[in-house]
Amino acid sequence: MREVAIIGAGMTRFGELWNQSLRQMFVEAAAEALNDAGADRIDSMYVGCMSGGQFTGQEHLGPLMADQFGMAGVASVHVESACASGGVALRQAFIEVASGMSDLVLAVGIEKMTDGADVTNVLATAADQELEVYYGVTFPGLYAMIARAHMQAYGTTEEDLAWVSVKNHRHGAKNEKAQFPSEFTVEQVMSSSMVAEPLRLLHCSPVSDGAAAVLLCPLDQAKDYTDKPVKIVGSSLATGSLALADREDPAFLDSVQKSGEGAYKMAGVGPRDIQVAEVHDCFSIAEICCIEALGFVERGKGGPAAREGFTAIGGCIPVNTSGGLKAKGHPVGATGVAQAIEIFRQLRGEAGARQVENARLGLAQNMGGSGASSVVHIFQGV
C-alpha cells in the first residue's frame, strides 16, 4: 500500500442553506478543495450521501456531481452508510489511492435535509425497519434508550449529558462554519424542551444542509500541491447489529470500539497518543459512548469527561473542537468528511481560536444509525 495524504479541503457553511441546492453545495465544497490544493483534475471521486433520494428526490449522485463539477467522464460513485456515508467515502478514496489505482481522488460528503422531507422518518430508514421502525421507534428514541442504559449502568446524570452540549457549543462558538455558533449554560440545556426522555432539544444535533470535500493523493506526490499535507495513517470500518435490542450491552458501541482498534493497529498508536479528536455526537450521549469505545476514558467513565474539562480544548484530549455535530450542524452525509477537515486544520495549525497547541496526531470517528456502522481515521501532520 502507498502512503496517502490529504492535500486540500473545502466545505460550505453548515446550516439551513435555503438558497443552495444539493448540487450547488457540492460544487462549492469540491471546488474549494481543488483550489486549496491547486489541482486542476481528479482521477476519481466518491460522493457520501445518506439519502439524496428521500430528502430531495435525487439519486445517481456519482455522475450528477461529476457533471455539475465539470468533470463528466471521471469515475464517480455514491456511497451510503447512513450518517457514516461521509467517513466511508473518505475511506474508499483512501483505499483507491493507497492501492495505486488512482492518484488524485476526491471524497465529498453532502446532505440537503431542509427540502421539505419528513426528516425524522427519512433518518429512521437507517434503523432496523422490521425490528425497530415498525414499532414506531425514532433515532431520538433509540439514543434515549442508550442514555437510560448508560445512566442505569454507570450512574451517568442528566447534568453529565448537558455538559457535552455546553462544551461543544463553547467550541462551536469559535467556528465560523457552524450552524449554531452560540454558547449555552447547563441550565439552558437542562430546561430546553424534552424530545425523548432524558434527551432534550439541546442534547440533539440539528437538521442541517452542507457539503464537505477533501482531496487525496499519494504522500510522495503531496509536495507538488501543498507544503502541509496531512497523512492518513489509519483507516478502519466496522459494523454491528442494526437493531439496538440485538446488542449484548446497549450502553456500549461495539462497532466504534472495533473501528477504533483497527485504526490504532494500522497507525501503530494507541488512544493516549491522540491529541485531538472529532467523534460522532449526534446526541450528547453518543459522545459519551464514543469516547469510551475509543479508549479515551475507561468504560463507564465517559459521563463526567465533559464536565471535568477532560475533553475540552485545553483538556487532556480535546474532543469535537469544531463544535461537533451538536453546534457545527449535522448534514448527515457531510459529517464524516467535515470531521476529517477539522482534524486536517488542527494538524496544520490552521484552526484559529480553537487550535489545539502542537497537535500532531488526530482522530475522526463517524457512525451510522445507533452505531451499526462506524468508521475511524487517524491523521498525522507531516
Next chain:
Amino acid sequence: MAGIVGYGAYIPRKRIKADEIARQWGKNPETIKRGLLLQEKSVPGFDEDTITISVAAGRSAIARAGIDPQKIGALYIGSESHPYAVKPSGTVAAEALGIGPEVHIADFEFACKAGTEAMFVALGLVEAGRVDYAMGIGADTSQGAPDDALEFSASAGGAAFVFGRDGIVAEVVETYSYTSDTADFWRREGEFYPRHGGRFTGEPAYFKHVLAASRAILEKTGLKAEDFAYAVFHMPNGKFPLSAGKQLGFKKEQLETGWIVPTMGNTYSGSSPTGLAAILDVAKPDDLILITSFGSGAGSDSFVLKATKRLPEVQGLAPTVRSMLDGPRQYMTYGEYAKFREKIIVNE
C-alpha cells in the same frame, strides 16, 4: 392626498388559552408561551364567520368615517376563510352595511396579506378619482390543523378601513409592495387545513419579505425607524414581529401597541390590519405609523401613515381593539373549541 377616513375592528369574545391546547396534546405550555409568546387566542362563535366579522368591523369604520355608506363605491374583503368557495363575501357584507348596489366588489386572497391587499386596491381607486370612498377589509376565522403549531395561533377577527380624500384621519404617505414566488404555506382546493414548510416559513419567507418591504419604504420616504411613533408587522406568532421590528431598528415602545398577538392570536388576513386599528385607537395628530403585512406565497405590503387632527375626534365613536381584547371573554375547553371549530365529525 388620500387616506383612511374611518376604521373599525372586531374580535370575537370566545377564547382558548395556550395551556388548554397544550394540555390536550401533551405539550409543555411553558415552551409555547415562552417560545412563541402566545397566551391565548380568539375563537369564532357558531354564528361568526369572515362575513360577520367584516360587517362588525365595517360598521365601526363607517361610524368613524361619518359618511353615508351609499357613497362607498368599492368594497374589498381579503381573507383565507371566505365562507363560500364560489359566491362573494363582499356582496353579503355590502348589503348588511347599506352599501351599493352601485358598488364594485371583489373578494381577495393572498394568504395573510389579503387584508392589506384589499386596502391597497381601495386606496388606489380613491387616489385615481374613480370612487369617492372605498372600503378595504382584512378578516379571517383562521384554520390550523389539530396538533399543528398553528393551532396555538390561528384565531378570528379583522379590521375595516374606509379610504377617501375628505375627512382623513390618517394620510397615506407612501406604499410599497414586495413579492416573490415562495411556497412557505399553502392550502390546496378542497383541503380543510393549511400546510406549511416548518422553519422555511421563517427566514426565507416572513423575514425576507417583511424586512425587504419595510426597508424599501423607509428608503423611499427617507424616514428612519426613530421617526415613527408606532410600527406593526404581520403577527404569525409573538416572536416574529418583535424580531423583525428589532432588526429594523424599532424599539419595544414603538411596537407594543400594535403587538396584539399574545392574547388575540394570528387572525391571518386580519392580523396586521387589526394591529393598525389598535394603533389608530391611541395615536395622536402627526404621529407616523408603519404597517407591513406578510402573506405566504409570498409578499408584503407596507404603508406609511400620518395621523391627522381629525383622528382623536373619531377614536371614541366605536369600540377600540383593546376594549374587545381585554373586555368580557368566554374561555372554552378544548372539547368546546373542537366542537365550535367543527373538528368533531357528527352525523348529518
